[in-house]
Amino acid sequence: MDSIAKYIDHTLLSPEATKLQIEKLCNEALEYDFASVCVPPIYVPLASQLLQGQEKVKVCTVIGFPLGYNLSRTKAFEAQQAILLGAHEIDMVINQTMLKNKDWKGVENDIKEVKIACQDKLLKVILETAHLNQEEIQKASKVAEIAGADFVKTSTGFGQGGASLEAVKLMKSSISDKVKIKASGGIRDAATAQEYINLGVSRIGTSSGVAIVEGKNSDKNY
Numbered sequence: 001m002d003s004i005a006k007y008i009d010h011t012l013l014s015p016e017a018t019k020l021q022i023e024k025l026c027n028e029a030l031e032y033d034f035a036s037v038c039v040p041p042i043y044v045p046l047a048s049q050l051l052q053g054q055e056k057v058k059v060c061t062v063i064g065f066p067l068g069y070n071l072s073r074t075k076a077f078e079a080q081q082a083i084l085l086g087a088h089e090i091d092m093v094i095n096q097t098m099l100k101n102k103d104w105k106g107v108e109n110d111i112k113e114v115k116i117a118c119q120d121k122l123l124k125v126i127l128e129t130a131h132l133n134q135e136e137i138q139k140a141s142k143v144a145e146i147a148g149a150d151f152v153k154t155s156t157g158f159g160q161g162g163a164s165l166e167a168v169k170l171m172k173s174s175i176s177d178k179v180k181i182k183a184s185g186g187i188r189d190a191a192t193a194q195e196y197i198n199l200g201v202s203r204i205g206t207s208s209g210v211a212i213v214e215g216k217n218s219d220k221n222y
């Protein structure tokens with residue numbers, strides 16, 4: 001299962017996460033050669049320090065998390081500060097409030113403002129697909145691409161549901177090959193991870209990375 005490791009964003013976003021747990025996360029990421037560690041913004045400096053001197057494992061953090069209805073300038077400032085502190089990748093939550101009001105121009109501008117702040121760093125836009133209908137998933141994916149997203153991502157892991165194969169198919173049908181897909185939320189074993197990879201997913205966001213690469217099942221929620 002070694003090939004799966006490079007798809008995994010090894011994730012710990014619990015508000016109760018301790019420094020020791022972040023250190024363990026980073027050590028595991030180095031050991032298993034995961035794509036990144038995804039940590040709360042407050043732990044970006046620590047993760048950056050722990051992963052300094054190597055180029056394989058990136059530091060990823062979340063912006064506007066987990067609800068997405070922060071002001072665009074707040075999200076942009078968050079992203080800018082996270083990058084200054086060492087983040088290589090930004091996972092921002094789409095403005096769900098604007099989305100539900102069908103304010104698609106507002107959604108686009110919200111993403112664009114964060115994209116500008118990201119400069120050359122990767123921007124992943126979290127759609128929270130479990131809260132959306134099929135039309136909203138497709139439209140949100142298209143708008144994210146127009147706004148400059150590098151990835152569209154299924155879920156925060158903190159919503160009412162996680163990733164689904166159906167949602168990924170809808171996302172894939174709505175974007176060009178320039179935009180990649182990250183599936184996250186509820187992916188806890190290698191067989192499930194492989195299903196998403198077979199669909200064309202480029203990243204898997206999970207706190208069960210070690211269990212997945214070792215071929216075990218995990219009871220973790222995210």
